[in-house]
Amino acid sequence: MSDIVEKTLTALPGLFLQNQSVSGPAAAKASFSSRLGGLVRGITALTSKHEEEKLIQQELNNLKATVSAPTTTLKMMKECMVRLIYCEMLGYDASFGYIHAIKLAQQGNLLEKRVGYLAVSLFLHESHELLLLLVNTVVKDLQSTNLVEVCMALTIVSQIFPREMIPAVLPLIEDKLQHSKEIIRRKAVLALYKFYLIAPNQVQHIHIKFRKALCDRDVGVMAASLHIYLRMIKENSSAYKDLTGSFVTILKQVVGGKLPVDFNYHSVPAPWLQIQLLRILGLLGKDDQRTSELMYDVLDESLRRAELNHNVTYAILFECVHTVYSVYPKSELLEKAAKCIGRFVLSPKINLKYLGLKALTYVIQQDPTLALQHQMTIIECLDHPDPIIKREVLGEYSYLLDKETPEEVITKLYKLLRSDSISSETKAWIIAAVTKLTPQAHSSNIVERLIQEFTTSLDTCLRQHAFELKHLHENVKFMKGLLPVDKSCEDMVVDASLSFLDGFVAEELSQGAAPYKPHHQRQEEKLSQGKVLSFEPYGLSFSSSGFSGRQSPAGISLGSDISGNSTETGLKETNSLKLEGIKKLWGKEGYLPKKESKTGDETEALPVPQENIIMENVDQIITKNDQSQALTQSKEEKEKQLLASSLFVGLGSESTISLLGKADTLSHKFRRKSKVKETKSGQTTTAENVTRSSFSSSSNVTYEEDYYLDNFQDRGDKEIKKFSLNSELLDSESLTELPLIEKISNCRLSTPSLFAVNNMEVFHPPQSTAASVANEISLASSLLEETTEHMHSDLMEVCHNETISVSSYKIWKDECLLMVWSVFNKSASELKSANLEIAPAENFKITEQPGCCLPVIEAESTRNFQYSVQMEKPFTEGNLSGFINYQVMDTHSVQLEFSVNLSLLDFIRPLKISTEDFGKLWLSFANDVKQNVKMSESQAALPSTLKALQQELRLHVVDIIGNEGLLACQLLPSIPCLLHFRVHGDMLALWFRSSCSTLPDYLLYQCQKIIFHYRLLQDIEYNSLWYTSIKGIL
């Protein structure tokens, strides 16, 4: 391949010579060709941008010398100008030649003048001061007897002319309207049109002349005048109503084929003219019945004539439909227009389909039934590979709502969902659409039915969407906030640069906080400090995994830095979880070298007994940083998704809409902003490095955290806590399992936020609000000792009356489930012979723990009754019911009944085994279930997902190897189940094996739930940020 280029290049000069000798052009022509050719050839031969820069710079220097030399002829100047234009086109500055371009236009012969004018029009902009020097030349040329010169002058005037100098040429151009040559008249009209655009009041007095131009015997002049009329009618249509008849007549003639054949374009008469006229008629007939009536005939004719199956007829048809819908409606025409739209929508040509869908969006406002006719096509379009088409389609439904009740639309969508003819991906989109519509619907039977049906769907994706809907549906208020009715997302501006934080950042900086650095920069710094070590085994992969390579150069470079193999990373877009490389650096003993580097820093001064506590903290801090970074990025990512799909929440990673311009702009903005921050941070970089390497990253952390905090406000705060807790868990786990559990229980008590983990657990029925706060506190204080040792659920009131309140909670002990019922005596008197009994249940073996029958419960105190529950037969949902009876004041006996739900999950315990054992066990199990689950991008990090599962489902993380994770658990008393996770891209492949056949299915279901919750959590978080930033703008 390269020698072909070589040969071509060497052959080039010869070819030019040959060309020259054959065609025998003037010498000037030849020298021009070869010199520009030489330049082009030279540039092509280069391999790097740097070389190109050098060459062009050299070329520009030569040109500079040539153009300013007194010996340079105009012929040479012309040739130089062409090369200058070329250099400018390549993006280099050739401003020294501007003045010479004007000179050339002034002094040159026709040949040179034309190039001079071209150079001026390409180099200068409207307000360039040099442009004033051109005015005299233009005036002179306008007065010339040479037609070509006049044409050139008119061309440059319509191209670029200083506004304040218009009076100097205006009379000359006005005269040209009476010129004998139609080409001059036409150009004069267009020049005046240009003046009208930049200075409308300057040409007001010649309106009468425009009318003359409209009636010109030459079609070209008439067509040119339509530009002005379109503009003027757009501004004030009422002043030109009298012209309607003329326009209609002209259009009739055009459509009837009365124009010279010259104006035909692929045997369609003057399509540009037709479209221009249709647009004008549309403006004139708007909201005006009488004017509209004048044009019905010609519109009908246009619709009829445009039958040829050629793009240009479609162009006319499209404009015609537009006009029909903008003028005063006539049902007959509307019907025809609707049919035409049908042709567009049903066309296999993607361009026509796109326009058809666009047309539908505005047509629906007048006629919703039309959209319903095309419903199937619309739905099919959802499967279209071009995301732009998809977006257009999704827009339909919001418009559809104008006329239909949400219920009807949902019903229709539901019917579609149940048909087998559409792909599951489309179904997922439809569910998403339903999700969007749900908050506006009043009755929700169908939605409920839909949820019921699809939460058990075999398709994971559908199931996820259904769960999303389900949970949003359960919290209607929240849902309405999330998916506002009127505010179409399209119109909202997202402050991607987070500029409303600038003040805060400045403040923090002045208080000595370390400046924010983009993730990749921190990464580079860390890597450059190789000896000091970068200390995050898993955090890295978390943040780099979230997005595809094209959108995030940072992510890619990060990945390649770590793996040390850039070619490989180039291939994989989602370069996630390259843990191998890191692991080598970061074994469990990997922390040891820090001891040396720590000397002389503050932390050493602290009386810290255990080295690894600090390590842990540092680790946690860094992970936190990365988390926040990752969240910021995922947020950006989400922004794109949201803006692009503009209608849906929780689409997840399906929407590959990176191509949409808007989104790109946003991301650019975002990146640019971070760059600015980077430069700002430049001065303090060293300081930060020191902090970092010395592990006393307190200020750094504060900054990071605050920065992040401010983003996410309070919710973000809680998120941080949770995430940092997770990361803490990850570290602590390797040391001991015990603190882990402790921390989890701490977490449960300390973060009762709306989005905290405990509320997201599906197997916990919602807390009763009836229980008084005091009651809860007292109950909480009376938690059994075991609760500190074992994981437990929250207190939940199961029944109460005026005297007592019974709450229960579960303690997930290693060998069984311990149910605790706390009975709180609210009254001021004692309760006697209190007795709590649990009815025998089918699947459980219930054992009463000692101390369950209490003779007396003192006033305002709490007593606990404990039962250990063991499972006898696997089940999915179970129920424990029982009653409590007691006597008040020796008189009557009171009995209260209650029941508690149990799930299989209550009997799942971590199975602590080694990787080797895992391997052995894995092979011995016969029942296996596989499933792929889609994750949102930022969720793609395996460790965090596994942590979540560990926490929620009480699984044991056996090992994480690269992008694979091993987990193990057992169903009490001793049915083991092994889980294998593998991440590729944004897909998580789940693989379960167990000796029991039902267990894998059940666990799969639970895992999916958890993963969905994570997704939801991120969506919520994203949305909250989104609203915050909007508030910031307002």
Place this chain on the structure above:
Amino acid sequence: MMRFMLLFSRQGKLRLQKWYLATSDKERKKMVRELMQVVLARKPKMCSFLEWRDLKVVYKRYASLYFCCAIEGQDNELITLELIHRYVELLDKYFGSVCELDIIFNFEKAYFILDEFLMGGDVQDTSKKSVLKAIEQADLLQEVRAGPVRKRRKRTKAKGALPTLDTLPAGPSCPFPTSLWRLAPKAPGWPAGPQALTARGGR
């Protein structure tokens, strides 16, 4: 009204740019870069229209060259597509089976033709004949002064085995009929195959 027109190669090299609305140099460069990225990333089966910033972008690829127009909200995309096609037809007629090299080495001619076709961002003259007549007139005047009239290479229907635009059903739906347009770049960085040039040189 058209805001601007860009011609660029598949390698992302700008070949021609025409701006009809005053835009600063910096902004131009940024827009060109951005738009090129967006357009080049699109797959062949995707539709030719984009909504980009506040503009509508209409693009069409001919062999290795992308023609890309930015129009305003009210403008008709389909007719813009035809406008591009008409411009290509004009180039083809003028150069006689045009290829990217013609536009690189004679870009000023390409500009002249464009100026004769569009003026201030609106169609000035839709008749192929009259546009070319105007150009020819200007050329002729120049060359009368400069020396003997140069005969432009021309592949007439009778002589050339190659079909031209006039003989084939035109419209973006059909592949560009001239063979030179079909030549894909043979080497990176070089706009068209060397054969194009040799074929040209022989005449």
